[in-house]
Amino acid sequence: MSEKEIYEEQKKLVLARLKTINPDSKIMLGTKNSVSVKEIITHVEHSDDFGKKIIQAQINMLKVLTE
């Protein structure tokens, strides 16, 4: 499996998990912004920098859960 394919699989997995969370839950960021789960999903769908970091964090969470 190529790196791109792995990324796309991770993205699908993360989106599936994020869609189980209350979309109105908000996360505070230190840079004076709050972001809702709904907005996080959009970032991940668009694969922007923030979305890619969210994928890393969610995959990291899954690794911790299975350790």
Place this chain on the structure above:
Amino acid sequence: MTKQFLITRPRHDKETSYLHSFSKAIVGIVRENKNIHLTELEGEKANRENFELAMHSSHSTLAYLNGHGDEKTVFGHNDAPILDDDNIKLAREKIICALACSSLVKLGPLAIEEGAKAYLGYRDEFMLVGDPSKSAVPDKDKNAAPFRKVCHMLINSLVSGEPAGEAIKKTKAEYKRLIRSYGTSEDDPFGDAPAIGLALSWDLLGLDMVGDQNTTF
């Protein structure tokens, strides 16, 4: 040598009010410790002038900076810079622990170049999940409890004299324990637990240090 614990605690907006709340316990602990001199720069006292004055101290210093940050700066009251490349020389021979966004990226390594013993902080933004109905009283916000716990564990570990590398290791282990606790809350799909798990995982990835892992306060 007398030890000095220097803490900056601005609270001019929602985010800094949470950090201010998180650091309440460590201030209480240090205040009771007769071997440590406490210099607390709270609210509007968390400004550059007061900070620089305290950092000129010859005492062995652990500086715990709470506030907004970016890759090159930690900010104090009203987001005025208190530590940046213009005064980073003051970090020489000191341990810096920054609960601020991203400052480990550039300011941390610069501090080490200028002779700081260690710089502990975050490589990315610091995330936390609060209960919107409790944002005016962060002390009572149960959603923020896990973030309070990890922040306290890191600084308390340093204050207790544990090596910087060990403080990071212990805190990362606590992050993982909390992720296991919040990340599997499948019975809480419409609560905030899964978002808390995600934010904890994000913060875990960002926490790190540069400098001497074996240095102690």
